Amino acid sequence: MAIERNGVILIDEEGRRSDGRKWDELRPIHIKVGVLRRADGSALVEMGKTKVLASVYGPREIHPRHLALPDKAILRVAYRMATFSVTERKKPQPSRREIELSKVIKEALAPALILDEFPRTAIEVYALVLQADGGTRVASINAAALALADAGIPMKDLVTAIAVGRIGNYIVVDLNDLEDKYGDADMPIAMIPVTDEITLLQMDGTMTPEQFDKCLEAAKRAILEIYDLQKEALRYRYLQIKKELMEEQSK
Amino acid sequence: MTIYFKNMDIVVPGDIIARGDYKIIEGAYKLGDMIVAEVIGIVYIKDKNIKVVPLEGSYYIPKVGDIIVGKIVDYNPVSWSVDIRAPYLARLEASDYLGRPIDPSRENINRFLDVGDLVIAKVAVTDRSTNPQLVAYGKGLGKITGGKIVYVAPPKIPRILGRNQSMIKMIRDITKADIKVGNNGVIWVKARNKELEELVIGTILKIERESHIPGLTERVREFLVNGMKKLELGDK
Amino acid sequence: MIPEIKKEIISKLEEEHILALLKDGKRIDGRGLFDFRNIEILPALLEKAEGSALVRLGDTKVLVGVKVSMAKPFPDTPNEGVFVVNAEFNPLASPAFELGPPSDYAIEVARVVDRAIRSAEMIKLDELAIIPGELVWMINIDIYAIDDDGNLIDASMIGAVAALMSGYLPKIEIIDEEKGKVEVISEEKYPIPLQNLPITFTFAKIRDFMVLDPNHIEENIMDSRLTIALNSQNEICAIQKGEGGGFKFEDIQLAKDIVLKKADSIRNLIVNQLAKKPRGEEAWDELRRL
Incomplete structure (x- = not known):
């Protein structure tokens, strides 16, 4: 049976989603690290039509100074949406939503960072959503983790995130905007894969305990898939330099 | 295992x-x-x-004994604030540059070092609670005049120096350039002429870019020798 | 308090080096004094903005989005549409940019771009009325600095005109003129009505030397800044002098002469790139290769 909400077919007769994906299929992911010249670290992450650019500065001096901690660096995160990233123009001033998401993204990233090497400093992350089509906070986490690694900040691991959810009896992975809006539940999750810790967990909508378990399991599989892409993107530049050099020498 | x-x-x-x-x-x-x-x-x-x-990181974490190239960004009657590309500004006391005490009521210290000047200095004190302190008095230390500066990512400095300084020694031997390598990723180069300075800088940037690929020393030697040949041809 | 951008201290050694090169008519990035850096435009790459463009001016990058909506006209121009230019210079682009309200610099850049578009009468505002006196199109032009290697003014200007030129208005039907009720009738759309193509040229004065399109190191040691905007007829349509120093009469004459010489080629470049560059998701393919 197809599932229709607000005139949109979210799941068709064959169990395909509004953009043709299977329930656990990710959108095409493109990742590029080190895209900005002036930032200390940067990354562009595209999850389908959701596009996020993240930059990192630091460790650097803290302003105002009284925020400094004597034994470790502080992490500061700003998540912002470009005014034209959504259908209705967003006002440039940060909304309550952007402020909340900045906080939960910070708390998703912080457990992966080794902050005690830089007392009295700040590490600053800025993530700008260029285009929003669902999953902007998880794309921001994926981009920010890469920008942090690109800035040479010591980390226990990358942080990788995905949104999972429910449409009727279907569990869906990597929700697009329509599914996010009209679906029955949406649950963004971030993990530190090597320690197997969940560092972001939010949900809205409803799920049975069984559906919740299935969501967690699907999220973990998706996260490991994205994690591999993140690592590949980090290595890519170095392998590219090596390749160019080999070609140069073989001439 | x-x-x-x-x-x-x-x-x-x-x-x-x-x-x-x-x-x-x-x-x-x-x-x-x-x-x-x-x-x-x-x-x-x-x-x-x-x-x-x-391989990455544009910040420098100071260690006692490191040689750094710093930029004067501010001063007060008795000391300078120095940007050493660390998260913290370093402090250079006037006496640790001049080698003698100073009487601030008689002398203005910006006569000796002003904002924008570069100094080669040694990290004398650094711990987790205070900003690092520098010494710029002594052999090979002090204000920089002439030559050129090149910036690299601080983590790449060990590769530019090479094992037992072998890499930098090779560059000096071949080009006869005067080179001071700051552990903070700032390198000062002074050579016979501008072209030679450009060759040294090009070599340093090549090491920075290719530091992760084996066979670096040989590639760098070849790059330098070829570069020198071209310059000599140009001279004639 | 409106935030101001703090300048970076450039070492005297580097400054002397820059000045020595300028004396020989050269620059640190290998350009001549009046050369623009490479300009690359990727238009219409965003789906939720009615118009957009990513501009690369050397390593400087800006992303401009155009959003259109319906609004009440201003009482003094009841039959004209409205446009607003806004610039966001956030920490993505430079270690000197901070979070918080727009800096005076961001506001200055937005206003210079606004004036050039307005004076050149680039947008046919009288064709943007939907129900005269009641409802008009409102065009928001939002400029985001992505990477600041200097001269955000010219990059923003190119971005704004490219985003407008790649932009569209949705086709609508008036349902009830009295109540000002309209409806978007189909996927059909038409170009934003435009009639001119203003461009800006920004010069930096560094001691005795004038350079075009300063990079961020040159900006940090410049004494003063001059922006000249030209419309398609090569009339001067906006000017902005910036920074603490001044210009001599002959500096300004020189700048004007150079601008007049270069204007046509830059305008052609913009038009050509808009015509041949891929759009939408394909623009991203190209972006990923850069």
Whole structure:
């Protein structure tokens, strides 16, 4: 049976989603690290039509100074949406939503960072959503983790995130905007894969305990898939330099 | 005991380099019986020692005894604030530059060093609670005049120096240039002429870019020798 | 308090080096004094913005989005549409940019771009009325600095005109003129009505030397800044002098002469790139290769 909400077919007769994906299929992911010249670290992450650019500065001096901690660096995160990233123009001033998401993204990233090497400093992350089509906070986490690694900040691991959810009896992975809006539940999750810790967990909508378990399991599989892409993107530049050099020498 | 990477492979944060009884020199941490990389870097595995030399990072963490090239950004009657590319500004007392005490009621210290001047200095004191303190009085230390400055990522400095300074010595021997390498990723170069300075800078940037690829010394030697030949032809 | 951008201290050694090169008519990035850096435009790459463009001016990058909506006209121009230019210079682009309200610099850049578009009468505002006196199109032009390697003014200007030129208005039907009720009738759309193509040229004065399109190091040691905007007829349509120093009469004459010489080629470049560059998701393919 197809599932229709607000005139949109979210799941068709064959169990395909509004953009043709299977329930656990990710959108095409493109990742590029080190895209900005002036930032200390940067990354562009595209999850389908959701596009996020993240930059990192630091460790650097803290302003105002009284925020400094004597034994470790502080992490500061700003998540912002470009005014034209959504259908209705967003006002440039940060909304309550952007402020909340900045906080939960910070708390998703912080457990992966080794902050005690830089007392009295700040590490600053800025993530700008260029285009929003669902999953902007998880794309921001994926981009920010890469920008942090690109800035040479010591980390226990990358942080990788995905949104999972429910449409009727279907569990869906990597929700697009329509599914996010009209679906029955949406649950963004971030993990530190090597320690197997969940560092972001939010949900809205409803799920049975069984559906919740299935969501967690699907999220973990998706996260490991994205994690591999993140690592590949980090290595890519170095392998590219090596390749160019080999070609140069073989001439 | 298992090793998952080859010597000189590139690792990224979260990569499990090995399992078992290894000793970590730097750039990795222990998680249960796993040795996990904490930065993007080149992994060196020798016997039971594992080291990850970072490839990224535009910041410098000062260590006592390091030589740095710093920029004067401010001063007060008795000391200068120096940008050493660290998260903290360093302090240089007037007496640690002049080698004598100063009477601020009679002398203005910006006569000796002004905002925008560069100094070669040594890190004298640094700990977690105070800003680093520099000394710029002594052989090879002091204000920089002439020549050119090149900036590299501070983690690349060990490669530019080479083992027992072999790489930098080779560059000096071939080009006869005067080169001072700051541990903070700032390098000062002064050579016979501008073209030669450009060659030295080009060499340094080549090392920075290719530091992760084996055979670096030979490539650099070839680059320098070819560069010198071209310059000599140009002279004639 | 409106935030101001703090300048970076450039070492005297580097400054002397820059000045020595300028004396020989050269620059640190290898350009001549009046050369623009490479300009690359990727138009219409965003789906939720009615118009957009990513501009690369050397290593400087800006992303401009155009959003259109319906609004009440201003009482003094009841039959004209409205446009607003806004610039966001956030920490993505430079270690000197901070979070918080727009800096005076961001506001200055937005206003210079606004004036050039307005004076050149680039947008046919009288064709943007939907129900005269009641409802008009409102065009928001939002400029985001992505990477600041200097001269955000000219990059923003190119971005704004490219985003407008790649932009569209949705086709609508008036349901009830009295109540000002309209409806978007189909996927059909038409170009934003435009009639001119203003461009800006920004010069930096560094001691005795004038340079075009300063990079961020040159900006940090410049004494003063001059922006000249030209419309398609090569009339001067906006000017902005910036920074603490001044210009001599002959500096300004020189700048004007150079601008007149270069204007046509820059305008052609913009038009050509808009015509041949891929759009939408394909623009991203190209972006990923850069």
